[in-house]
Amino acid sequence: MKKFKIIALMLVFVLSLQCVAFANVQPRGRYLLGGGCSITPYSGYVIVTGHTDAYEDVDKLIVEVTVFKEVSPGCWIEFWSDSLSTTDDSYVRMTNTRVNVDNGYRYMVEATHTVKHGNVTETNYSETNYVIVY
Numbered sequence: 001m002k003k004f005k006i007i008a009l010m011l012v013f014v015l016s017l018q019c020v021a022f023a024n025v026q027p028r029g030r031y032l033l034g035g036g037c038s039i040t041p042y043s044g045y046v047i048v049t050g051h052t053d054a055y056e057d058v059d060k061l062i063v064e065v066t067v068f069k070e071v072s073p074g075c076w077i078e079f080w081s082d083s084l085s086t087t088d089d090s091y092v093r094m095t096n097t098r099v100n101v102d103n104g105y106r107y108m109v110e111a112t113h114t115v116k117h118g119n120v121t122e123t124n125y126s127e128t129n130y131v132i133v134y
Contacts, residue, residue, distance in 0.1 A: 031058050032122035035113030037065055041131040046101055050084075050094045050126075052113035060085060061092040062114040067099055070106040070130065079107065106130040 035052040050065040064083035068076040080099050086092045101107055108130040114123045 029115065029122035029124070030120060031055055031117045032113065032115040032124055035063060035111060035124060036126050037109045037111035037128055039067070039107060039109040039128045039131055041107070041133045043134060044100060044103060046099050046107055046131065046133060048094070048097050048099055048109050050109070050111040050113075052092050052115065054090045054115050054117075057088055057090050058115050058117040060087050060114075060116040061089060062112075062116075063092050063094055064112040064114075065094055065097070066110050066112075067101075068108050068110065069101070070108075076108070101133050103133050106132050 031054050033053040033055050035050070037050040038048065040047040046067065048065055048067060050063040052061050052063040054061060062083060062085040064081065066081040067079045069079040070076050079101070082094070082097065084092055084094045108128050110125065110127040112123060112125055114121065
């Protein structure tokens with residue numbers, strides 16, 4: 001029984017080391033803190049949002065939001081796209097943007113998040129699950 005406890009403790013220790021190493025594999029940007037996007041379905045339209053965040057005020061922040069429509073199973077096309085940028089700030093938000101869509105289709109959003117400061121440009125991406133518009 002004692003041998004089993006020691007092996008179990010060693011296994012927990014090894015797994016905890018792997019989790020810490022895994023968490024460190026995905027570094028954050030020097031200026032880019034993160035970003036996100038969302039899509040909310042209504043009858044005949046969707047509301048989309050997107051945001052990009054920096055750790056501090058930077059030269060330029062950009063959020064580009066793209067709505068995709070599934071025209072056949074597994075075949076998605078770009079349906080709508082827009083971007084918003086700001087300068088000398090730490091965040092940019094595209095909020096509650098209404099996009100008219102066709103009922104009966106699946107839609108999803110992808111966003112590109114970019115921060116430019118000095119000669120450094122950092123970019124990241126986010127996406128939503130699909131929604132069905134009735």
